[in-house]
Amino acid sequence: MASVTRRRDRDLQERSTEAETKLVSAVERLLNAGESFTEISVQRIIEEAGVSRATFYAYFQGKPDILRRLAQKIRDASLALAEQWDPGAGEDGADRYTAFFQDVLALHRAHHPVLSAVREVATYDAAVRDFYTADLEGFDEAVLATLLEQQRAGATPSDLDAVAASRVIVWGGAQAMAHHINVDDGSGDAALARELGHIWWYGAYRRPGTTIDQPSSEDMK
Structure with a gap:
């Protein structure tokens, strides 16, 4: 049972890290494409990252946190x-x-x-x-x-x-x-x-x- 719990925790952590990385990478791609940071909306970020708004706010309070x-x-x-x-x-x-x-x-x-x-x-x-x-x-x-x-x-x-x-x-x-x-x-x-x-x-x-x-x-x- 303990090994199953550890595996589940590890899987959750990996998914969390993956979602966070997607959000950070999405903002970097948008900036590299020439978009202004002040004009990039949270909606634009989550669409680029392919995650939900709830996921965004689970890791970041707002755009400046990602920056x-x-x-x-x-x-x-x-x-x-x-x-x-x-x-x-x-x-x-x-x-x-x-x-x-x-x-x-x-x-x-x-x-x-x-x-x-x-x-x-x-x-x-x-x-x-x-x-x-x-x-x-x-x-x-x-x-x-x-x-x-x-x-x-x-x-x-x-x-x-x-x-x-x-x-x-x-x-x-x-x-x-x-x-x-x-x-x-x-x-x-x-x-x-x-x-x-x-x-x-x-x-x-x-x-x-x-x-x-x-x-x-x-x-x-």
Whole structure:
């Protein structure tokens, strides 16, 4: 009897996972087809997914929940790339960051419709906005930690304001990539990745230290 119960529970779980996947995939297909997220109705989603309205609301409170689920998949993939960050791995950091940004751009370009929808909905939906900002804040914290670590190691100049620098390169970089994908057909991805990689490395991690000349005794007269 116990084995029958376990099998029944497993079958129910598999059907639940299948229905949820159908709904998420349906929204992704509609976005990739060029439909605006704000104009996609729940009815349109359940028709595309081939499930009932009751099934939809069994898994999601509304459309933004599905959008967050889609964005979570992209976030997980981005974090997997970010885990490869290691500023102390060698002095070829500009090349390594260039390769990193090439991967990030490819990921964002592949999921551009979803990311565009997230940015759009974040302007009026607090939950999506919190998700979006938390995502960037997480990257900001990660970059800040590596900058501070490199300062302690003496590899990054101590006069760098690590907090301000991490904000500029993360938040500014995100906006730059989003705009680039909007206006570029992909032919400029390598150039943008190179510039981002070199700006991160030479503009922050390996920025030349600066000194302030002290006035001489003659100048004081």
